[in-house]
Amino acid sequence: MCDHGDERLFSHRCPKGQAAGAEAGVHSLIIGVSNYPPRPRSLWHLPFKPIPFRNIDGAALGAAKFAQFLDGRFREPTGVSVHSIRLLLSPTEEERRHLDVPEALWTEATFHETRRAIQSWYRDCNNNEGNFALLYVAGHGLVLSGGMVPLTFLGSVNQEGEPCSQSINVYMIEEAMKFNRAQSNIFFFDCCATSDIANKFPVHCSPGSGIGLPLPSSGTETRRHVVAVRSARTGSDAYSAGANKGTAFSELLLPLMNTAGALLDGFFTVTVDRLDEDLRSGFSQYPEARGQEPRIDGRMPTGINRPVPPPTFHLKLVATGGSSIEFRILNESGQSIAEGVVGGRYAEMELPSGRYRIVKNEQGVDIPWGDLDLEMDRTIYL
Secondary structure, X not given: OOOOOOOOOOEEOOOOOOOOOOOOOEEEEEEEEOOOOOOOHHHOOOOOOOOOOOOOOOHHHHHHHHHHHHHHOOOOXXXXXXXXXXXXXXXXHHHHXXXXXXXXXXXXOOHHHHHHHHHHHHHHHOOOOOOEEEEEEEEEEEOOOOOOOOEEEOHHHHOOXXXXXXXXXXXXXXXXXXXXXXXXXXXXXXXXXOHHHOOXXXXXXXXXXXXXXXXXXXXXXXXOEEEEEEEXXXXXXXXXXEOOOEEHHHHHHXXXXXXXXXXXXXXXXXXXXXXXXXXXXXXXXXXXXXXXXXXXXXXXXXXXXXXXXXXXXXXXXXXXXXXXXXXXXXXXXXXXXXXEEEOOOEEEXXXXXXXXXXXXXXXXXXXXXXXXXXXXXXXXXX
């Protein structure tokens, strides 16, 4: 049996009666930090003046919503089930009023608990080569030119004489996961980037700062597939969608994790290309902000998510030629699932994503219009 001792997990579904690692699973670690208490007077005497990190409403709430999504509508496309979800949060007081996750299911994102969770998550991921490792981190972060995220900061960053020691070394974790037995990795980094340090490490930081994972002294990379989704907007106004909503990134990402896809092997599946395209398009509606707009690196040939039930899209049928047109819509089995008449304007309906055939009826004769892959809202001219 899987044994996590006294560790608090948001969700834990190890197969009953089996030893840890006997069956591949999705192991996820989700961290959201919004609360950054100010620097205490006892540190005012220090010679360097670290950048004061202020509260950013939304990071913790967005992370909590992502955990709920994983526990509900996430389905790994090859059938690997979710085995564990660890959720670490540091919410602001305003966010706490909007969190609908019981405190018994999440852990405060302190330095000790974060380090413990990262190590435990790594061990779980490492117990089967078929595992799917997922990491989501939101909060203040350091972003270098080119979009690399080396550090994200814990809420205690203002409280210590060595601020960068109070960070998650995302770069080291990404590097260490290359040698983990989990052959599929996906990372989400939702950072509020500080403009003063956006293009370089602070002088008092080093590439080895913060909480990381040990790198092997030798060996070859075992990972087969990796996807990294990175967003870093500068300034809390550009980053936060509000204490009652989440971040700008999480507000866009979560719906798209159900709808930004295509039909793969006959099933609607969220794909890297569509997610990348729709994230960029979605952020174009926001005021322009400095930093790194969402970008996705890497490939996942099987897709990212196969939502159950599949999403529903809007289909609009428009008559051409000025006359009414009778129509039928058939599913892949040839069964008629919708029929009607497109009159002077149009006909509208909602259908689950899938492959359909549209048939027109003219003077009592069925005339195939063609096949339709419904992967998004569509308008069809008959």
